[in-house]
Amino acid sequence: MTPRRQQILSTAADLFAARGFHGVSMGDIGAAVGISGPALYKHFASKEDILGQCLLHASDQLLAGARELLPDPAVADGALAALIDRHADFALDNPALIVIQEREWGALGTEARAQVRKHQLAYIDVWTDALRPLRPDLGATEARAAVQAAFGLLNSTPHSARIGRAAMRALLTRMAHAALLAPAGLAPAGGLAPAGGVTPPAGPAPAR
Numbered sequence: 001m002t003p004r005r006q007q008i009l010s011t012a013a014d015l016f017a018a019r020g021f022h023g024v025s026m027g028d029i030g031a032a033v034g035i036s037g038p039a040l041y042k043h044f045a046s047k048e049d050i051l052g053q054c055l056l057h058a059s060d061q062l063l064a065g066a067r068e069l070l071p072d073p074a075v076a077d078g079a080l081a082a083l084i085d086r087h088a089d090f091a092l093d094n095p096a097l098i099v100i101q102e103r104e105w106g107a108l109g110t111e112a113r114a115q116v117r118k119h120q121l122a123y124i125d126v127w128t129d130a131l132r133p134l135r136p137d138l139g140a141t142e143a144r145a146a147v148q149a150a151f152g153l154l155n156s157t158p159h160s161a162r163i164g165r166a167a168m169r170a171l172l173t174r175m176a177h178a179a180l181l182a183p184a185g186l187a188p189a190g191g192l193a194p195a196g197g198v199t200p201p202a203g204p205a206p207a208r
Contacts, residue, residue: 001057005043008033009057012050017096017158021051021104051104052112058097059119062090066126079130080180087154088172092165095158102155124148131180150176 001009011032015024026047027037044050069082091098108116127147128140135143154172162168 004033005053008040008043009050009054013054013094013096013100016051016054016104017099021047021100021107048107048109048112051100052108052116054097055101055108055116056112056119058090058094058101059116059123062087063119063123063126065090066123070126070130080127080134081177083127083130084150084154084173084176084180087151088169088176091154091157091172092169098155099158134181146180150180153179 008029012024012029015028015032019028024047025037026040029047029050030037030040040050044053065086066083069086070079105113124144124147127150128143131147132138132140132143135146138146153176157168157172160168163171
């Protein structure tokens with residue numbers, strides 16, 4: 001993706017999150033990135049295309065990142081910790097995308113919705129495959145439901161009180177570990193250590 005397209009998508013996501021999809025025009029997006037509304041059509045076919053590409057790019061990033069983190073699916077505990085860390089970072093760094101995914105799903109065209117959903121389902125599968133060896137008490141359907149519930153927790157960041165990024169990240173990762181593993185008695189009191197074996201800082205940090 002070109003830097004200009006990335007700039008347009010990032011700016012549009014912020015505008016859609018702040019004003020709602022229907023409250024933003026192509027002219028608004030163009031003005032925010034310093035080009036005319038008509039010039040946007042050199043990069044995207046329509047405002048609906050921009051929304052679709054925002055969410056498709058987000059789901060691509062999450063899926064590709066998840067697959068990169070799992071070179072050895074047999075190391076299930078490390079795999080799940082890495083997935084939780086990566087998703088927490090994504091949610092904290094991209095609150096606008098979390099908001100529009102939740103609120104503007106109905107504004108997506110049929111084709112874009114199918115593409116995004118395909119990537120999302122594949123992402124859920126990666127998580128489910130990492131969770132099931134650790135939770136043999138869960139069937140496939142229950143494991144998928146647990147994973148999606150964990151997403152709800154991690155994606156709550158745009159609606160959460162900001163306590164500083166480091167503290168919020170530590171809280172989210174501990175809670176996600178506990179939610180997914182505690183019923184099987186597998187999560188220690190402080191949660192699993194994230195990828196790399198480094199415990200997230202628990203102290204407050206300046207809000208971003």
